[in-house]
Amino acid sequence: MTAPLDLLDLDPSLSEEERQIRDVVRQLVDDRVRPHVADWYEDGRVPARELAREFGKLGLLGMHLSGYGCAGSSAVAYGLACQELEAADSGVRSLVSVQGSLAMYAIWRYGSEEQKQRWLPSMATGEAIGCFGLTEPDHGSDPASMTTRARRDGGDWVLDGGKMWITNAPIADIAVIWARTDEGVRGFAVPMDTPGVTAREIRRKMSLRASSTGEIVLDDVRLPAAAQLPEAVGLKAPLSCLTEARYGIVWGALGAARDCLETTVAYATTRTQFGRPLAGFQLTQAKLADMAVELVKGQLLALHLGRLADAHRLRPEQVSVGKLNNVREALNIARQCRTILGANGISGEYPVLRHANNLESVLTYEGTSEIHQLVVGQRLTGLSAFA
Ligand SMILES: Cc1cc2nc3c(=O)[nH]c(=O)nc-3n(C[C@H](O)[C@H](O)[C@H](O)COP(=O)(O)OP(=O)(O)OC[C@H]3O[C@@H](n4cnc5c(N)ncnc54)[C@H](O)[C@@H]3O)c2cc1C
Numbered sequence: 211m212t213a214p215l216d217l218l219d220l221d222p223s224l225s226e227e228e229r230q231i232r233d234v235v236r237q238l239v240d241d242r243v244r245p246h247v248a249d250w251y252e253d254g255r256v257p258a259r260e261l262a263r264e265f266g267k268l269g270l271l272g273m274h275l276s277g278y279g280c281a282g283s284s285a286v287a288y289g290l291a292c293q294e295l296e297a298a299d300s301g302v303r304s305l306v307s308v309q310g311s312l313a314m315y316a317i318w319r320y321g322s323e324e325q326k327q328r329w330l331p332s333m334a335t336g337e338a339i340g341c342f343g344l345t346e347p348d349h350g351s352d353p354a355s356m357t358t359r360a361r362r363d364g365g366d367w368v369l370d371g372g373k374m375w376i377t378n379a380p381i382a383d384i385a386v387i388w389a390r391t392d393e394g395v396r397g398f399a400v401p402m403d404t405p406g407v408t409a410r411e412i413r414r415k416m417s418l419r420a421s422s423t424g425e426i427v428l429d430d431v432r433l434p435a436a437a438q439l440p441e442a443v444g445l446k447a448p449l450s451c452l453t454e455a456r457y458g459i460v461w462g463a464l465g466a467a468r469d470c471l472e473t474t475v476a477y478a479t480t481r482t483q484f485g486r487p488l489a490g491f492q493l494t495q496a497k498l499a500d501m502a503v504e505l506v507k508g509q510l511l512a513l514h515l516g517r518l519a520d521a522h523r524l525r526p527e528q529v530s531v532g533k534l535n536n537v538r539e540a541l542n543i544a545r546q547c548r549t550i551l552g553a554n555g556i557s558g559e560y561p562v563l564r565h566a567n568n569l570e571s572v573l574t575y576e577g578t579s580e581i582h583q584l585v586v587g588q589r590l591t592g593l594s595a596f597a
């Protein structure tokens with residue numbers, strides 16, 4: 211929400227503390243991420259551990275959780291942080307989302323006191339990195355069909371199976387793994403150095419390249435009974451973690467869109483064709499106006515959902531409304547901005563196509579657009595078209 215893109219003057223709707231948190235994150239991103247992120251993206255490598263420690267120092271990891279070294283910020287403050295992080299790159303925001311909203315939240319919400327004490331403080335500082343394994347090679351949108359199994363063996367659990375497309379898996383110290391048991395789906399806190407656990411980096415990604423994504427193989431992985439998350443019963447547990455992370459995406463995607471639009475306004479006002487700036491053409495102004503309108507609508511929606519979350523009144527289908535709209539519109543904005551930059555639009559010297567490519571992943575993960583349409587459709591009709 212920066213002038214002049216803040217068409218609706220949303221800034222004063224934020225508290226002083228929210229604005230301060232946003233500005234501190236923006237500064238960190240400007241100093242530590244923006245100067246390097248195009249290279250990280252091109253190389254397909256990101257210094258995740260280093261970044262995690264820097265983010266940890268600032269209290270960004272698990273910032274909306276309380277206790278165990280977490281900052282206990284408001285949902286709106288967390289959303290604003292996601293927006294600033296994703297203005298640099300969706301992969302960098304994903305590092306923070308997966309750590310805080312998926313891995314840490316799962317342990318914070320469903321773990322034993324011992325699990326919380328063991329993992330959360332070091333995850334909050336970024337010393338330990340977490341990942342969240344729900345998706346499998348053959349089961350993405352339909353996690354209820356998962357085939358990863360956990361069976362009891364004496365006092366232990368033994369896990370077999372595999373997880374695919376897992377953010378942070380190749381660099382993680384701890385994985386929250388969801389598996390089918392005789393009693394239904396359960397969650398496990400699995401140290402990545404447990405014998406039988408292997409993680410392989412997925413290469414040749416054309417999107418989210420400044421993020422580590424991997425496959426996890428679980429082969430006869432023996433865990434003590436204490437590794438099971440005691441409060442996680444059934445698929446609703448991992449789905450509640452996804453609701454947390456999707457909320458961050460509602461804000462984050464707009465950061466990518468805002469960065470595209472800021473870049474494009476600056477470009478269009480300085481690039482001259484036919485004797486005048488691109489921004490002086492009515493067709494260009496129509497594009498810019500439509501994009502700015504969608505951006506502020508998305509920000510209003512994110513702020514509304516954030517206020518509902520802070521009042522403990524946010525429902526999962528409302529998060530679906532936000533994820534569906536804001537990611538879809540952010541991707542439209544990124545693609546439209548690319549046209550205004552012409553050939554430069556495909557260059558890594560500008561962030562626009564990188565954001566657009568990243569948003570293709572964001573459109574798919576944490577529930578595809580189609581799945582969120584079905585969630586909203588179910589709310590409207592009372593009929594489930596998918597479960
Ligand atoms: C970069 C990246 C990082 C990721 N990180 C993680 C992670 O950290 N942890 C994790 O567990 N997962 C992660 N994922 C996986 C992600 O959540 C899944 O890709 C997503 O849930 C979709 O599953 P799928 O890819 O198997 O697609 P599929 O489920 O095979 O879907 C393919 C297409 O079919 C559509 N479709 C499916 N079912 C229906 C239906 N009933 N009606 C209409 N259309 C339907 C989908 O919308 C989609 O368009 C990540 C993915 C990516 C790309």
